[in-house]
Amino acid sequence: xxxxxxxxxxxxxxxxxxxxxxxxxxxxxxxxxxxxxxxxxxxxxxxxxxxxxxxxxxxxxxxxxxxxxxxxxxxxxxxxxxxxxxxxxxxxxxxxxxxxxxxxxxxxxxxxxxxxxxxxxxxxxxxxxxxxxxxxxxxxxxxxxxxxxxxxxxxxxxxxxxxxxxxxxxxxxxxxxxxxxxxxxxxxxxxxxxxxxxxxxxxxxxxxxxxxxxxxxxxxxxxxxxxxxxxxxxxxxxxxxxxxxxxxxxxxxxxxxxxxxxxxxxxxxxxxxxxxxxxxxxxx
Amino acid sequence: xxxxxxxxxxxxxxxxxxxxxxxxxxxxxxxxxxxxxxxxxxxxxxxxxxxxxxxxxxxxxxxxxxxxxxxxxxxxxxxxxxxxxxxxxxxxxxxxxxxxxxxxxxxxxxxxxxxxxxxxxxxxxxxxxxxxxxxxxxxxxxxxxxxxxxxxxxxxxxxxxxxxxxxxxxxxxxxxxxxxxxxxxxxxxxxxxxxxxxxxxxxxxxxxxxxxxxxxxxxxxxxxxxxxxxxxxxxxxxxxxxxxxxxxxxxxxxxxxxxxxxxxxxxxxxxxxxxxxxxxxxxxxxxxxxxxxxxxxxxxxxxxxxxxxxxxxxxxxxxxxxxxxxxxxxxxxxxxxxxxxxxxxxxxxxxxxxxxxxxxxxxxxxxxxxxxxxxxxxxxxxxxxxxxxxxxxxxxxxxxxxxxxxxxxxxxxxxxxxxxxxxxxxxxxxxxxxxxxxxxxxxxxxxxxxxxxxxxxxxxxxxxxxxxxxxxxxxxxxxxxxxxxxxxxxxxxxxxxxxxxxxxxxxxxxxxxxxxxxxxxxxxx
Numbered sequence: 001x002x003x004x005x006x007x008x009x010x011x012x013x014x015x016x017x018x019x020x021x022x023x024x025x026x027x028x029x030x031x032x033x034x035x036x037x038x039x040x041x042x043x044x045x046x047x048x049x050x051x052x053x054x055x056x057x058x059x060x061x062x063x064x065x066x067x068x069x070x071x072x073x074x075x076x077x078x079x080x081x082x083x084x085x086x087x088x089x090x091x092x093x094x095x096x097x098x099x100x101x102x103x104x105x106x107x108x109x110x111x112x113x114x115x116x117x118x119x120x121x122x123x124x125x126x127x128x129x130x131x132x133x134x135x136x137x138x139x140x141x142x143x144x145x146x147x148x149x150x151x152x153x154x155x156x157x158x159x160x161x162x163x164x165x166x167x168x169x170x171x172x173x174x175x176x177x178x179x180x181x182x183x184x185x186x187x188x189x190x191x192x193x194x195x196x197x198x199x200x201x202x203x204x205x206x207x208x209x210x211x212x213x214x215x216x217x218x219x220x221x222x223x224x225x226x227x228x229x230x231x232x233x234x235x236x237x238x239x240x241x242x243x244x245x246x247x248x249x250x251x252x253x254x255x256x257x258x259x260x261x262x263x264x265x266x267x268x269x270x271x272x273x274x275x276x277x278x279x280x281x282x283x284x
Numbered sequence: 285x286x287x288x289x290x291x292x293x294x295x296x297x298x299x300x301x302x303x304x305x306x307x308x309x310x311x312x313x314x315x316x317x318x319x320x321x322x323x324x325x326x327x328x329x330x331x332x333x334x335x336x337x338x339x340x341x342x343x344x345x346x347x348x349x350x351x352x353x354x355x356x357x358x359x360x361x362x363x364x365x366x367x368x369x370x371x372x373x374x375x376x377x378x379x380x381x382x383x384x385x386x387x388x389x390x391x392x393x394x395x396x397x398x399x400x401x402x403x404x405x406x407x408x409x410x411x412x413x414x415x416x417x418x419x420x421x422x423x424x425x426x427x428x429x430x431x432x433x434x435x436x437x438x439x440x441x442x443x444x445x446x447x448x449x450x451x452x453x454x455x456x457x458x459x460x461x462x463x464x465x466x467x468x469x470x471x472x473x474x475x476x477x478x479x480x481x482x483x484x485x486x487x488x489x490x491x492x493x494x495x496x497x498x499x500x501x502x503x504x505x506x507x508x509x510x511x512x513x514x515x516x517x518x519x520x521x522x523x524x525x526x527x528x529x530x531x532x533x534x535x536x537x538x539x540x541x542x543x544x545x546x547x548x549x550x551x552x553x554x555x556x557x558x559x560x561x562x563x564x565x566x567x568x569x570x571x572x573x574x575x576x577x578x579x580x581x582x583x584x585x586x587x588x589x590x591x592x593x594x595x596x597x598x599x600x601x602x603x604x605x606x607x608x609x610x611x612x613x614x615x616x617x618x619x620x621x622x623x624x625x626x627x628x629x630x631x632x633x634x635x636x637x638x639x640x641x642x643x644x645x646x647x648x649x650x651x652x653x654x655x656x657x658x659x660x661x662x663x664x665x666x667x668x669x670x671x672x673x674x675x676x677x678x679x680x681x682x683x684x685x686x687x688x689x690x691x692x693x694x695x696x697x698x699x700x701x702x703x704x705x706x707x708x709x710x711x712x713x714x715x716x717x718x719x720x721x722x723x724x725x726x727x728x729x730x731x732x733x734x735x736x737x738x739x740x741x742x743x744x745x746x747x748x749x750x751x752x753x754x755x756x757x758x759x760x761x762x763x764x765x766x767x768x769x770x771x772x773x774x775x776x777x778x779x780x781x782x783x784x785x786x787x788x789x790x791x792x793x794x795x796x797x798x799x800x801x802x803x804x805x806x807x808x809x
Contacts, residue, residue: 051507237423
């Protein structure tokens with residue numbers, strides 16, 4: 001007992017204080033890649049190198065459409081390495097959570113040359129489209145859940161990578177309970193489902209039942225590249241892809257896995273306690 | 285050097301067609317037919333060999349047959365030997381070994397489900413990898429396309445064996461559990477508090493991984509290997525890269541071998557800290573979990589500094605590692621280890637100071653050594669039950685032949701000793717990392733990229749923090765794979781939990797389960 005007290009006193013407070021305090025990130029930490037579409041002379045090597053198909057190139061009618069989907073990205077850095085022109089750069093940005101899936105997709109259009117190269121950036125936009133009514137979380141829910149939130153975590157087919165970082169939210173360094181947020185054992189006690197994926201064929205029914213068992217109003221957060229889009233697994237005979245293929249999703253948290261601060265940012269975004277950083281406006 | 289494996293041809297002239305060594309230290313014994321029983325018995329009884337894994341391959345298009353592979357090793361011999369038994373496409377069946385060798389129970393049923401090869405005489409031939417209502421498909425046959433769309437799941441997954449008796453009832457648990465853990469279903473038959481019989485249903489997270497390996501280029505497959513079991517991303521990634529390197533004859537530079545060994549040990553330390561905390565937490569010793577979680581953050585912070593990822597993703601590559609380290613990074617290893625080692629001593633002292641914790645962990649969830657041996661248990665769980673196996677020592681890879689370490693082995697087989705193995709291994713790993721960092725060779729961190737030649741087979745084995753990881757590949761045309769077999773230690777170890785919980789109270793199940801901490805995703809793939 002004395003040993004425990006002595007240790008506790010010598011350690012003091014271990015909590016890091018994010019988001020009030022900027023997190024400690026190693027210089028080497030890989031956040032999301034950043035794209036300079038003006039400078040990007042050829043997107044094809046990056047698209048070939050990308051392990052999850054987050055970068056896609058489509059040629060049609062003398063135009064080349066390049067899209068980048070942060071909802072598939074695993075932050076591996078292969079695209080930056082493959083693009084010799086310095087147009088793709090890895091950043092330490094991790095605050096990527098978004099309330100609309102389309103906010104995570106960037107599209108650029110170039111004039112296509114006959115030799116397969118491209119030039120002349122036409123436009124850069126996030127996927128257009130009007131806001132779906134009822135998609136954003138109502139302010140009323142923020143008021144209701146904002147001060148104390150119960151989360152039920154559901155692994156709908158994950159590799160357990162995201163779960164490691166979700167568990168880390170409960171350690172003294174990230175200490176999610178300081179926000180009045182705690183993880184509960186039953187969906188019946190939950191306000192939020194924190195769901196990892198890809199949703200497997202074998203977990204679809206369990207996910208639907210868990211969602212149905214969670215009382216309204218409820219919020220669903222899809223975690224990680226696999227939870228958003230199926231990630232490297234995509235869709236196949238055993239995988240249905242992202243969580244929103246099965247239940248409606250309110251917030252998407254990119255990463256592979258998202259670091260604890262990125263998860264916290266996504267959860268706080270769902271509660272309306274932080275502002276969404278990720279959204280793309282027309283570049284030209 | 286003549287190998288004892290070569291005499292198998294003389295000893296079994298009827299059954300053995302040829303013995304070859306396509307990759308140094310990896311013998312392939314090609315049989316004439318599907319019946320491997322006599323040779324398996326011989327290897328187990330007279331050569332003290334150990335059956336590591338059983339798996340199949342569809343070669344119907346290329347050679348007109350399926351193959352079953354039986355992988356063995358034996359104490360004191362770093363070589364591997366693989367029996368390769370052809371199974372005719374028009375009679376897709378092979379004699380089951382499960383009745384005499386319970387260790388292959390699930391693995392033979394996987395072959396049944398995924399390849400449609402019947403394990404004749406299997407004592408419990410029901411589905412294991414596909415749940416009961418799956419249509420009659422065999423996803424790992426070449427004729428089955430990856431993107432086949434199946435009807436949504438409904439109906440029965442599995443009919444559990446009934447249990448009868450006065451006051452006997454069932455407690456169904458999962459697949460969505462109370463904690464932040466992976467999905468699986470546990471059906472407890474209990475009489476009051478004690479557990480009579482536990483039945484498991486896994487494969488909820490089956491996501492077509494082995495099939496997907498056959499459908500993507502090898503450079504993407506490295507990242508898929510990292511997603512087999514997220515807590516072992518670096519171990520699985522390394523096992524995959526090693527298999528490709530063996531197949532293609534790629535020489536990994538010495539520096540890369542040392543960097544890999546350091547990262548493999550950091551993965552072990554981070555996970556052992558998590559488990560140490562979680563085991564304490566499951567018996568209500570929350571403060572120990574808090575300290576363990578805090579120290580784990582130090583380790584994953586170091587991981588991030590060394591690889592850009594807290595969980596070591598995106599670092600391992602075919603031919604070495606993606607990024608080299610500067611002097612400051614190597615110095616950070618020593619500085620972090622110094623703090624981690626001190627914290628680790630304090631944590632162990634705190635754990636040992638609590639009699640009530642020891643009371644809960646001792647004699648709980650016992651897996652007896654004879655059962656562990658019979659079931660083919662590996663890794664931490666095996667070593668806590670007298671199974672003296674460690675691939676780092678028995679089949680040295682990377683820099684391990686240059687690093688001094690000892691392998692903790694206990695006989696008691698309870699939760700307390702599975703914890704003790706972890707505690708001992710953290711100490712060993714810290715010393716190994718120190719030794720590796722001190723003797724880090726200069727030179728390149730990655731071999732130059734080269735095309736991977738087609739139709740080469742190779743296996744690789746890595747002692748992940750949980751236990752024995754085996755990957756086997758056959759390369760294909762155009763930098764692709766024909767087959768990638770993945771064996772996570774979890775597939776071996778689930779039966780150990782069934783054994784260990786018997787007679788324990790339901791309330792002790794979480795801590796028993798945590799003391800094994802098996803990977804559902806690694807099992808289900």
